[in-house]
Amino acid sequence: AQSVSQHNHHVILSEAASLELGCNYSYGGTVNLFWYVQYPGQHLQLLLKYFSGDPLVKGIKGFEAEFIKSKFSFNLRKPSVQWSDTAEYFCAFQAPDDKIIFGKGTRLHILP
Amino acid sequence: DVKVTQSSRYLVKRTGEKVFLECVQDMDHENMFWYRQDPGLGLRLIYFSYDVKMKEKGDIPEGYSVSREKKERFSLILESASTNQTSMYLCASSPPGLTIDNEQFFGPGTRLTVL
Secondary structure, three states, X not given: OOXXXXXXXXXXXXXXXXXXXXXXXXXXXXXXXXXXXXXXXOOOEEEEEEOOOOOEEEOHHHOEEEEEXXXXXXXXXXXXXXXXXXXXXXXXXXXXXXXXXXXXXXXXXXXX | OOOEXXXXXXXXXXXXXXXXXXXXXXXXXXXXXXXXXXOOOEEEEEEEEOOOXXXXXXXXXXXXXXXXXXXXXXXXXXXXXXXXXOEEEEEXXXXXXXXXXXXXXXXXXXXXXXX
């Protein structure tokens, strides 16, 4: 079955710490991969996406993600987090039938 | 400026009522989606539509139906609301096929409470 697994449900970090959120997907074919972010009280917005080409993708606000095909992974990283990064993060993939499958989300809490 | 709008931000209904959630997009997208978002469960796909009058069941269609009479509008219907349908409902739209510019755009959500 098609699915997305996010390794951590809740992450707490101090400001300036480095961040890595794990994501693995279960699908054997070509996929588009996404990370979405939902800040408190706001709607979902796209953080970054991978379609093809360079497996290291840079997104907004200093985030990046690396697609490792052999590991079916698309981990999100940021070298130094800020208090304003407190949000819920969702990994997702889109299969050729246009369905987008989301992970269960990771709540990130940054301590000032 | 692309936009997906949902008819209500907050809605309170009683058990057994028929509930309509409306979604409109102005991007001329073929694909539209309804999700529900619950803490710890992420976004789960209820129904989606590839075109007018077309619909496909998602992962959790039970208790819901949809209507797509016009390209820009996708309605979610709860025939007889129950308390376990209390949730945040998100509508989204996207263009068809896999392209480098493909992404879903989300509406602000409707927080439905069923008493």
